[in-house]
Amino acid sequence: MPLSLQRPRWVPILAWLLAGFFVFGAIGNLLAPPDIAASYRRWGYPDWFHVVTGVLELAAAGLLLLRRTRAAGAALAASVMGAAVLTVLLHRDLGHLPPPLVVLVLSGLVGWGALRAGRS
Template sequence: MKSLPWRASITWLLAAFFLLGGTLNVFASPEILADYARWGYPAGFHLVTGLLEWSAAQLILLRRTRFLGGLLGAALMGAAALTVLLHGEFGHAVPPLIVMSLSLLTAMIWRADRLSTGFRPGG
């Protein structure tokens, strides 16, 4: 059995993470809704977050849009980390910071691959 290349592994793991995260936010439990309220977000903001996470998952899975998906995922996780840090929940910042780093890595790899093959955006 061939081993799965690490780049593909990161891509699939990130997409799965954002798919699951989006689902947990769109179909939020009372505990998740209470978290959003405690952090000061308006009612329904969990839906915005969930839909953006689903979008990030889809963009990451498609090679053509992986760069944008990586950037969107990094922005979402940066916002999540900032939210919990500002509310003193320091231990909860570690997972989003890790996922943010992997999302940025995915975007950087996509860009490096495109530049090495002579791809130019818009051209």
Template structure:
């Protein structure tokens, strides 16, 4: 598999993660609403998170907007990591931290210094 194909697959995989996460946040089953309430966010905030995740997903797919999608994804996942860390929910930090690593690989993972976007 060439570098381009690997980057494309990673971008699509992370995009799929954000589609799933965005949909879950917008639909917001009871357990998600309870999480947001426990963290002190307003009742409507899950819509903001879901919309940002869906936007990120859409931006990650085309090469021309991939860097913008990665930056937005870093902001969203960084906020998730910060929220979880502040509330001591360390076991839940793992997934958003892995997504942060994948986003970094999408943008900066080339060994030859060439951008992956």
């Protein structure tokens, strides 16, 4: 089979790794230890916003695991990370920028790969 028609084999692997990242992040946001809660306060978010973030991260993780919902999971993951990137840029908190920026790009790659796989 020509290379252009093959399903990208890296997509499920990267999707599962991202799902693990989002589960880990969700746990941190749902439990909100003092340093995470302080960051949300410093950025001007309401006290409960870390819960919203954690729930969205769990939803993204779950959607990333299944081939049928992977593109939607990647879109949700990219949205969450896009919001994180915007937050740290607006507040010039550049020390927090690399992780969400990298995960945003990886989420985009998974979404692209999932859509491409759906057409083959």
